[in-house]
Amino acid sequence: MILSIDRQIERMSAVWPDWKVSRKDDRTATWIGNLRPNKTSYRVRIFYRVPKLLDNTTVKQVQPRVFIDSPQLMPNTDGELPHVYWPRGNQRAGDPCLCLFDPDQEWSICDYLAETTVPWSSTWLYWYEAWRVSTIWFGPARHEGDEGNAGESSASAEIAKV
Numbered sequence: 001m002i003l004s005i006d007r008q009i010e011r012m013s014a015v016w017p018d019w020k021v022s023r024k025d026d027r028t029a030t031w032i033g034n035l036r037p038n039k040t041s042y043r044v045r046i047f048y049r050v051p052k053l054l055d056n057t058t059v060k061q062v063q064p065r066v067f068i069d070s071p072q073l074m075p076n077t078d079g080e081l082p083h084v085y086w087p088r089g090n091q092r093a094g095d096p097c098l099c100l101f102d103p104d105q106e107w108s109i110c111d112y113l114a115e116t117t118v119p120w121s122s123t124w125l126y127w128y129e130a131w132r133v134s135t136i137w138f139g140p141a142r143h144e145g146d147e148g149n150a151g152e153s154s155a156s157a158e159i160a161k162v
Contacts, residue, residue, distance in 0.1 A: 002109045005029050005050050015114035027052070032069070035118070037126035043069040044121055048113060062109055064117045066098040066124075073128065082137040083124070098124050102140070 005027050012019060012031055019033030027050040035042050048064040073096060075081045084096035100120040101107045107116055127139030 002050060003112065005048070008048065008050075008113055011112045011114045012118075015112075016118055019118075031113075033118075035122045035125060037122045038129050040071065040125075040129065042071065042125055044118075045069050046113060046117055046121070048117075051109060063101075063107060064113055066100060066117060066121050067095050068098070068125075074132065076131075076135055082131055083127075083139065083141055100124055 005023070009021055009023065009029055012021065016031075016033055019031045021029055021031050023029045029048060031046045031048075033044055035044050045067045046064050047067070049062070051062045073081055073084075081096055083099045085099055086096055098121060100117065124139065127137060130139075131137050
């Protein structure tokens with residue numbers, strides 16, 4: 001069963017009471033809150049729109065979009081930032097969206113964001129901090145279309161900035 005935006009808002013408020021919600025319409029909301037997986041506290045923004053129809057949609061198209069508002073995610077010396085989707089596949093087109101899960105297996109429109117997206121965002125930030133020190137991405141790393149490898153894929157071109 002598709003979870004309504006009302007149910008998502010209720011669960012987020014119960015599990016993450018310090019997060020602020022802004023409701024745009026009867027299907028859309030944005031949450032802003034802080035996560036601290038290690039020493040650094042991050043301001044996180046989650047945008048989610050409940051789909052109207054299931055026909056012709058994929059998890060990639062309806063997944064929640066997670067952005068780090070501050071501090072800014074920093075690329076390595078080669079200009080790379082691991083395990084993110086860029087708007088329209090272009091690093092200059094806007095802020096990266098975190099790649100949190102395998103779109104074939106791990107999330108569905110029946111899942112609560114409070115129990116999946118927020119904890120997964122914290123885990124992603126933990127792996128990001130390890131990557132900043134080691135330059136190796138130790139977390140899971142499969143984008144849609146990959147065969148188990150990290151990196152950009154055609155999916156990145158379809159993630160639009162929200």
